[in-house]
Amino acid sequence: MSRAVAEINLNAIEHNLKLVKNKTNSKVLAVVKADAYGHGLIPVAQAAVDSGVDWLGTALLEEAITLRKNGFKLPIIAWLTPCGEDFESALNLNIDLSISSLEVLAEIISAAKKIGKIPRLHIELDTGMSRGGVGEEWEDFLVQIGHLLTENKINIVGVWSHFARADEPAEVMNSQQLSFFNDRVLKLNAMGVHPEFLHLANSAAVITFKDSHKSIVRWGIGLYGLSPDVENLGDSKLIGLKPAMRLKAKLNLVKKVKAGSTVGYGATAVIKRDTKLGVVTLGYADGIPRNANNLAGVFVAGQRAPLIGRVSMDQFVVDLGIDSLAKTGDEVIVFGSGIDGEYTIDEWAKACGTINYEIVTRIGPRVPRIYTRE
Numbered sequence: 335m336s337r338a339v340a341e342i343n344l345n346a347i348e349h350n351l352k353l354v355k356n357k358t359n360s361k362v363l364a365v366v367k368a369d370a371y372g373h374g375l376i377p378v379a380q381a382a383v384d385s386g387v388d389w390l391g392t393a394l395l396e397e398a399i400t401l402r403k404n405g406f407k408l409p410i411i412a413w414l415t416p417c418g419e420d421f422e423s424a425l426n427l428n429i430d431l432s433i434s435s436l437e438v439l440a441e442i443i444s445a446a447k448k449i450g451k452i453p454r455l456h457i458e459l460d461t462g463m464s465r466g467g468v469g470e471e472w473e474d475f476l477v478q479i480g481h482l483l484t485e486n487k488i489n490i491v492g493v494w495s496h497f498a499r500a501d502e503p504a505e506v507m508n509s510q511q512l513s514f515f516n517d518r519v520l521k522l523n524a525m526g527v528h529p530e531f532l533h534l535a536n537s538a539a540v541i542t543f544k545d546s547h548k549s550i551v552r553w554g555i556g557l558y559g560l561s562p563d564v565e566n567l568g569d570s571k572l573i574g575l576k577p578a579m580r581l582k583a584k585l586n587l588v589k590k591v592k593a594g595s596t597v598g599y600g601a602t603a604v605i606k607r608d609t610k611l612g613v614v615t616l617g618y619a620d621g622i623p624r625n626a627n628n629l630a631g632v633f634v635a636g637q638r639a640p641l642i643g644r645v646s647m648d649q650f651v652v653d654l655g656i657d658s659l660a661k662t663g664d665e666v667i668v669f670g671s672g673i674d675g676e677y678t679i680d681e682w683a684k685a686c687g688t689i690n691y692e693i694v695t696r697i698g699p700r701v702p703r704i705y706t707r708e
């Protein structure tokens with residue numbers, strides 16, 4: 335093994351996709367943005383397709399283009415396409431586009447005119463999150479859409495939105511967003527526009543809010559076997575998900591240190607009694623958050639060894655304990671499913687004051703991904 339690797343269990347990806355298919359009657363879109371949440375775009379997309387996914391979705395257009403160039407034929411949507419993107423390629427490759435503004439719409443139309451295509455568009459509605467989506471400009475937007483439809487310049491295939499608090503199922507905001515969405519869809523219907531695809535459920539809404547499933551659900555974090563919110567929805571195990579990523583590294587060095595020694599930059603950690611330390615070959619340049627603390631660590635020689643001191647750019651130190659059998663050169667598990675006793679991604683997230691999404695997506699390109707089927 336090289337100094338560090340992220341093992342991606344494709345059987346887990348397939349399991350997590352089958353799980354969602356049993357939870358909904360809607361079509362399932364696998365969210366593979368951000369290099370499939372750090373798991374690797376193409377292998378994850380392939381595993382999703384092999385287990386019968388209906389759609390693929392990315393944020394960036396270049397990720398959608400990469401999918402098409404790798405031969406993926408199913409419907410693909412890219413939903414974060416600012417002005418200036420390569421809309422001609424998008425249209426040539428039959429990638430569905432999302433629109434939130436008349437500015438982007440105008441660029442798409444002019445690209446479409448050049449190559450003689452009618453773009454397939456999904457209108458994003460701002461139903462309360464105040465991020466993407468058409469908001470107060472709705473009336474003007476409708477007028478423009480009306481003209482373009484009459485001139486046969488666009489095809490509105492979808493309308494979609496996004497929940498701000500789907501991971502808090504008791505929040506009234508969820509049903510408010512849904513009814514706002516329904517109202518705006520009715521307005522479109524009243525103009526004679528009947529988009530084939532309505533979608534707003536993310537993983538949390540898939541699990542907790544059946545009324546929001548509509549025609550497509552967008553399955554993101556759940557695909558990777560992680561809970562959208564450990565506190566409110568329970569952990570992966572409770573939901574029946576299998577975490578797909580296991581991060582491994584090596585002990586570059588195992589050494590004894592005396593009580594009173596300090597560890598790392600800032601000498602923030604002081605050794606209380608004689609112990610053995612292990613130097614792990616991963617750092618913040620690889621996506622290990624610098625603010626991780628001793629609630630996380632590694633699993634080696636059958637035991638947990640908590641992190642000690644500050645994470646450096648390429649390495650961090652763990653306290654192995656004086657009796658540890660770990661040796662220089664040993665492999666360690668940084669995180670995994672937890673089945674063997676290793677730290678989980680959720681534990682790392684907690685130790686870093688963040689969420690599991692950020693832990694996996696930030697594992698950087700220096701860490702090779704290898705694919706297994708366990």
Ligand SMILES: *Cc1c(COP(=O)(O)O)cnc(C)c1O
Pocket residue numbers: 365367393413496535536537538552553554555556562
């Ligand atoms: C990332 C994203 C999702 C997936 O969210 P999860 O919480 O990971 O399921 C769904 N829809 C949109 C628009 C997104 O950007």
